[in-house]
Amino acid sequence: MSTIAPQFRLSRFIASLFDIIFWVLLIFSLVGLPIVFIILFYIKMPIVNGQMLTPYLAMTWMADPSRTLPIIKTLLHTTFFHVIAFPGFGFAALLAAATIFVERKFLAKIQLRVGPLYCGKIEGILQLMGDGLKLISKEIIIPAKADKPIFWVGPLLFVGTAGAFVSLIPVARGWVVANPSVGLLAVFATIGFFPIISVLTAWAANNKWTFIGGLRALHQMIAFEIPLILSLLSIVILTGTLNLSQIVESQQHYWWIVFAPISAIVFFICIIAELERIPFDLPEAESEIVAGWLTEFSGMMYGLIQLGTYLKLYAFAGLFTVLFLGGWNGPMVWPPFPADIVTHGITIGPITAKIPGLPLFDQDMLNGTLWFVIKTVGVILLILLPRGVFPRIRIDMLLHTGWYKLIGLAFINIFIALGLLYAGVLGPGGLIQ
Amino acid sequence: MTAQLPPGIQLEKVDDRIMTLNVGPQHPGSGHMRLIIKIDGDYIVSCDPDPGYVHRGEEKMAEYRNYIQNIPHLERPVIHDSSNILHPYCLAVEELLGIEVPERAKYIRVIASELNRCIYTLYWLAIYGIFLGHSTMFMWPAGDRELFIDLLEAMSGARVTHAYLVPGGVRNDLPANFEERCLRQVDYFEKRLKEYQAVFYKNPILISRTEGTGILSRTDAIRLGTTGSVLRASGVDFDIRKKEPYDVYENLDFETVVMKEGDSYARSYVPYLEMFESCRIIRDAIRKMPKSGSVRTKLKPNPKGGNEEVYKRVESGRGALGYYIVSNNRPEPYRVKISVGSFRNLICMPYLLKGELLGNMPSVYWSLNYWPVEADR
Numbered sequence: 001m002s003t004i005a006p007q008f009r010l011s012r013f014i015a016s017l018f019d020i021i022f023w024v025l026l027i028f029s030l031v032g033l034p035i036v037f038i039i040l041f042y043i044k045m046p047i048v049n050g051q052m053l054t055p056y057l058a059m060t061w062m063a064d065p066s067r068t069l070p071i072i073k074t075l076l077h078t079t080f081f082h083v084i085a086f087p088g089f090g091f092a093a094l095l096a097a098a099t100i101f102v103e104r105k106f107l108a109k110i111q112l113r114v115g116p117l118y119c120g121k122i123e124g125i126l127q128l129m130g131d132g133l134k135l136i137s138k139e140i141i142i143p144a145k146a147d148k149p150i151f152w153v154g155p156l157l158f159v160g161t162a163g164a165f166v167s168l169i170p171v172a173r174g175w176v177v178a179n180p181s182v183g184l185l186a187v188f189a190t191i192g193f194f195p196i197i198s199v200l201t202a203w204a205a206n207n208k209w210t211f212i213g214g215l216r217a218l219h220q221m222i223a224f225e226i227p228l229i230l231s232l233l234s235i236v237i238l239t240g241t242l243n244l245s246q247i248v249e250s251q252q253h254y255w256w257i258v259f260a261p262i263s264a265i266v267f268f269i270c271i272i273a274e275l276e277r278i279p280f281d282l283p284e285a286e287s288e289i290v291a292g293w294l295t296e297f298s299g300m301m302y303g304l305i306q307l308g309t310y311l312k313l314y315a316f317a318g319l320f321t322v323l324f325l326g327g328w329n330g331p332m333v334w335p336p337f338p339a340d341i342v343t344h345g346i347t348i349g350p351i352t353a354k355i356p357g358l359p360l361f362d363q364d365m366l367n368g369t370l371w372f373v374i375k376t377v378g379v380i381l382l383i384l385l386p387r388g389v390f391p392r393i394r395i396d397m398l399l400h401t402g403w404y405k406l407i408g409l410a411f412i413n414i415f416i417a418l419g420l421l422y423a424g425v426l427g428p429g430g431l432i433q
Numbered sequence: 434m435t436a437q438l439p440p441g442i443q444l445e446k447v448d449d450r451i452m453t454l455n456v457g458p459q460h461p462g463s464g465h466m467r468l469i470i471k472i473d474g475d476y477i478v479s480c481d482p483d484p485g486y487v488h489r490g491e492e493k494m495a496e497y498r499n500y501i502q503n504i505p506h507l508e509r510p511v512i513h514d515s516s517n518i519l520h521p522y523c524l525a526v527e528e529l530l531g532i533e534v535p536e537r538a539k540y541i542r543v544i545a546s547e548l549n550r551c552i553y554t555l556y557w558l559a560i561y562g563i564f565l566g567h568s569t570m571f572m573w574p575a576g577d578r579e580l581f582i583d584l585l586e587a588m589s590g591a592r593v594t595h596a597y598l599v600p601g602g603v604r605n606d607l608p609a610n611f612e613e614r615c616l617r618q619v620d621y622f623e624k625r626l627k628e629y630q631a632v633f634y635k636n637p638i639l640i641s642r643t644e645g646t647g648i649l650s651r652t653d654a655i656r657l658g659t660t661g662s663v664l665r666a667s668g669v670d671f672d673i674r675k676k677e678p679y680d681v682y683e684n685l686d687f688e689t690v691v692m693k694e695g696d697s698y699a700r701s702y703v704p705y706l707e708m709f710e711s712c713r714i715i716r717d718a719i720r721k722m723p724k725s726g727s728v729r730t731k732l733k734p735n736p737k738g739g740n741e742e743v744y745k746r747v748e749s750g751r752g753a754l755g756y757y758i759v760s761n762n763r764p765e766p767y768r769v770k771i772s773v774g775s776f777r778n779l780i781c782m783p784y785l786l787k788g789e790l791l792g793n794m795p796s797v798y799w800s801l802n803y804w805p806v807e808a809d810r
Contacts, residue, residue, distance in 0.1 A: 279566070282792070287462030290460060
């Protein structure tokens with residue numbers, strides 16, 4: 001006898017399944033399909049191979065596997081796919097998850113231990129999934145005296161702002177979610193939101209530790225946002241544009257780190273401070289103020305903050321790559337798509353399948369993405385490294401570093417950039433016109 | 434707010450600028466105690482340490498057990514330094530009962546005590562690292578403790594609470610080939626210690642954080658009655674192993690580490706340098722140790738002390754650690770008073786933290802070489 005479901009009867013189970021299927025079909029045909037057609041009436045349908053893609057046409061093509069590829073290709077270029085999957089949230093979240101795993105193993109190697117080992121058989125690769133499940137299943141505790149609406153919305157705002165930041169990073173030529181002509185200004189505007197969220201949630205939690213942590217976060221971010229903006233000014237002077245894609249295009253021959261090394265160093269220190277990572281993790285200093293402004297978050301609220309933090313880490317590393325390391329530019333290493341698959345088809349035994357519409361992605365985009373990912377992962381590893389070798393800095397030294405040293409260094413590089421510009425070495429728009 | 438208060442209770446008057454923080458007992462940076470800290474902005478106005486959360490009545494328990502039964506529970510206050518906390522007890526009981534300890538046992542005791550001092554200091558250093566946010570400095574000493582824990586396991590059979598030192602000598606002789614193994618591990622450990630210096634003590638951020646914070650002057654250190662590494666970091670050359678040598682310390686070649694600065698950095702650097710001296714002592718003791726002989730003088734069953742009192746102290750990882758034992762012709766002691774270094778060093782904490790930044794609280798607190806469980810006993 002089963003102890004899990006002692007009242008289980010197979011006949012009733014099958015009957016209930018039929019019941020569910022009946023109701024689903026009824027509701028789908030009476031409510032679902034009309035709603036779908038109403039929505040489709042207002043949406044501009046894409047044009048594939050000269051024909052407008054109506055739902056009937058799409059269903060007709062789905063019956064023919066060789067004609068589904070154009071639909072997929074069209075889907076790949078919709079804004080929806082850009083936001084959800086490739087240059088946007090999904091890609092960033094995947095890289096962020098990989099970053100968490102790499103960080104734990106990397107730090108473990110520095111500290112002479114093994115890191116996650118058991119979950120997932122191979123080197124604990126599923127540890128992150130286990131941690132995520134644990135966070136989801138934990139109870140969310142809201143302090144009784146908290147300002148509940150703001151406290152609830154804080155983690156969501158944090159992830160949303162991090163997602164907005166991610167959407168501004170161009171991954172390959174033409175592959176970017178949002179490409180405003182003032183992209184760099186949009187970046188500054190987005191990262192200006194983070195201290196507001198920290199202070200709001202810290203105040204809303206109504207706890208002394210969150211209060212101190214929130215104020216520390218505010219101090220730190222304002223002190224480091226100014227040198228961060230100033231360090232990027234030399235790039236703007238050199239390129240003459242604020243658009244991130246154009247900044248990448250201007251680095252086809254030389255990366256800006258060659259002409260603005262001081263800016264790169266200042267920017268790198270500033271991103272570590274903005275990310276609240278060791279040695280600048282004062283807002284979360286464990287031995288002083290418990291967990292700083294994150295003290296009262298529990299369960300998935302804390303998980304969302306962590307997700308946002310790692311999205312932010314990816315976005316900052318991507319921004320460093322875009323501004324200083326040439327973004328997607330790099331030697332062509334991706335093999336070209338074998339052309340005879342398109343012309344002759346794939347022969348498997350007696351069957352020859354012709355698949356029009358291949359390749360899904362062009363060689364340029366794949367190569368650009370590869371180089372972008374390689375450079376970004378390198379920058380992320382550099383950002384992770386100080387955690388293994390530095391203790392936490394103190395608040396007065398932190399402010400001194402931000403306000404005195406980094407601003408001065410950023411100005412030095414601005415003067416270097418202006419000198420290069422007026423000496424005629426570089427014109428606006430890059431090294432080669 | 435004009436409600437009548439019960440007699441004898443009055444409301445505390447607090448300045449609006451002052452915020453009171455209860456650091457502990459449930460706080461990652463407090464240990465088993467509470468610090469009532471009042472801050473004005475980021476500056477500490479006053480600090481009131483409130484120990485006693487792990488009081489276990491060890492002294493009272495000792496009055497109901499005989500001299501041998503007292504051994505295992507008396508090492509519980511500081512299990513990482515169990516040989517050193519038993520050492521003065523053994524010395525005191527030996528004087529009380531008039532027992533002579535074999536020469537080889539004295540050397541073995543010194544080796545065990547020095548190994549244990551390294552274990553304790555490494556654990557302390559690990560927590561100092563994590564208090565300053567340096568997670569590598571937590572993992573490395575916590576891993577290197579294994580070297581000495583393994584040695585003591587080979588000596589005594591237990592990994593942490595050894596109960597190895599007993600009145601009359603040590604519980605059992607050294608295992609075969611112990612000397613070579615010990616020397617090899619000590620050599621390796623000294624190599625590792627030099628790496629600590631590169632990653633921790635020469636780290637610019639650590640130096641800038643701890644130098645000049647929580648300065649304890651020489652006169653204050655003496656007046657407040659501090660002991661151990663805190664006292665030596667303030668420039669007082671006082672080490673019981675040198676000044677009142679017990680067992681065979683007068684035959685061994687080592688030096689007292691003294692620093693003049695008296696700040697958090699010096700207080701954290703002195704125990705580190707003392708680990709090198711411990712390695713020297715272990716090497717010297719192994720060289721000078723008689724190669725064979727008895728290691729334990731057998732006691733009479735259920736021995737009785739005379740009608741007298743005795744006080745013995747040793748240098749533990751946290752400073753002077755003394756036992757005051759009064760006996761009254763019975764198998765159990767009449768009174769056992771444990772005088773520990775942790776509690777004495779805690780006394781100077783309110784003076785050191787006044788006017789410091791809140792961010793200096795962990796570095797000053799843990800540099801006092803304070804072990805909460807030992808202080809509460």
